[in-house]
Amino acid sequence: MRHRTWKSLAALCGALLIAGTGQSLAAAPVSGSLARPAPEAPVRPLFPIAGQTVVLDPGHNGGGAAHTDEINAQVPDGRGGTKPCNTTGTSGDDGYTEHEFNWDVAQRVRDLLSARGYQVIMSRDSDTGVGPCVNDRGTLGNRVGAAAVVSIHADGAPAGAHGFHVAYSSPALNDAQSGPSVQLATTLRDTMVGAGLATSTYVGSDGLNPRADLAGLNFSERPTALVECGNMRDPGDAAVIESPDGRARFAQVIATAVAAYLG
Structure with a gap:
């Protein structure tokens, strides 16, 4: 019974x-x-096995533009240098902001993963605040023992450049970056391609973009990747990014990829 x-x-x-x-x-x-x-x-x-924690990092924040001193303050970059605490992010030609897009998609991913039983922790709890700084975002997954960390962004390249790409820290600074982070990034790339999303025409190779300059990736000792969902300055990408259906599609694909990686 x-x-x-x-x-x-x-x-x-x-x-x-x-x-x-x-x-x-x-x-x-x-x-x-x-x-x-x-x-x-x-x-x-x-539901999946209890205890799997996912960190979602919606890039930037809505209050950053009004607090330039805070976001311009220098913080460690994870490779011996420094960089600004954060930036305001980009926006579409019509003013739709990246931080708003990131927050919307991250909440959708959170809800989808939470419904599956994952514990989801967000790097910020609203779209009206300032920060956290990129070094704090990068260490959040370490502090909570995350099984996966995904940072959600959109890009601001010239019009005509289009498509998504997934970044991971390279050269690797620890074992999590040298293997699991690449696997997470590849799973995200493969799932997005499988869902019919086009890879970037302007950066990286085949939808993957290894980078050394992102503190949010450099500080992580957990499997971590950053998704640039598309180019907000390209009319085709912007139409998807600014559509509720498009944002739901990005969220579904990212959540599916995280579940596949953790499975």
Whole structure:
């Protein structure tokens, strides 16, 4: 009885999730499982193993432009140098800001992963504050023992340049950067390509962009990657970035990639 009760409850939770959001990271159908659970079928939990923590880092912040002294303050860059605490980020030609896009997509990813049972920690809790600085963002995953860290951004290249790319710290500074971070970045790239998103035409190679200058990646001792979802200055990319459906699509793909990596 306890097995059947758990299966029924898990299936019911899955059905409510699908009905409430219109989308789910779980592909398995749930119809019919409440009425006639197969006694011989093994119990398969709906949620992943407890204890997996994911850090999401929506880049920049909405209050940065009004606090230039704070965001221009120099902080360590993770490679012996310094760089500004943060920047305001970019924006589309119509004024739609990157920090707003990053925050929107990160919340959607958080909700999708939380529905699967992952513990999700955000680097900021609103889109009206200042910071955190890039070095603090880079160490957050270390402090909470994250299984994966994903920083979410959009780019501001010239019009005509388009497509996404995924960055990871290179040359690697620790074992997490030399293997797991590359695997996470590759999984994100492959999942995005599989969803029909085009790789960058202007930076990196085949959607991957190893970088040494990003403190948020350099400080991490956990698997970490940064996704530039597209170019806000390109009309084609901007149309997707500024669309609620487009942002939902980015979130679904990122969440699916994180679950695939952790699986």
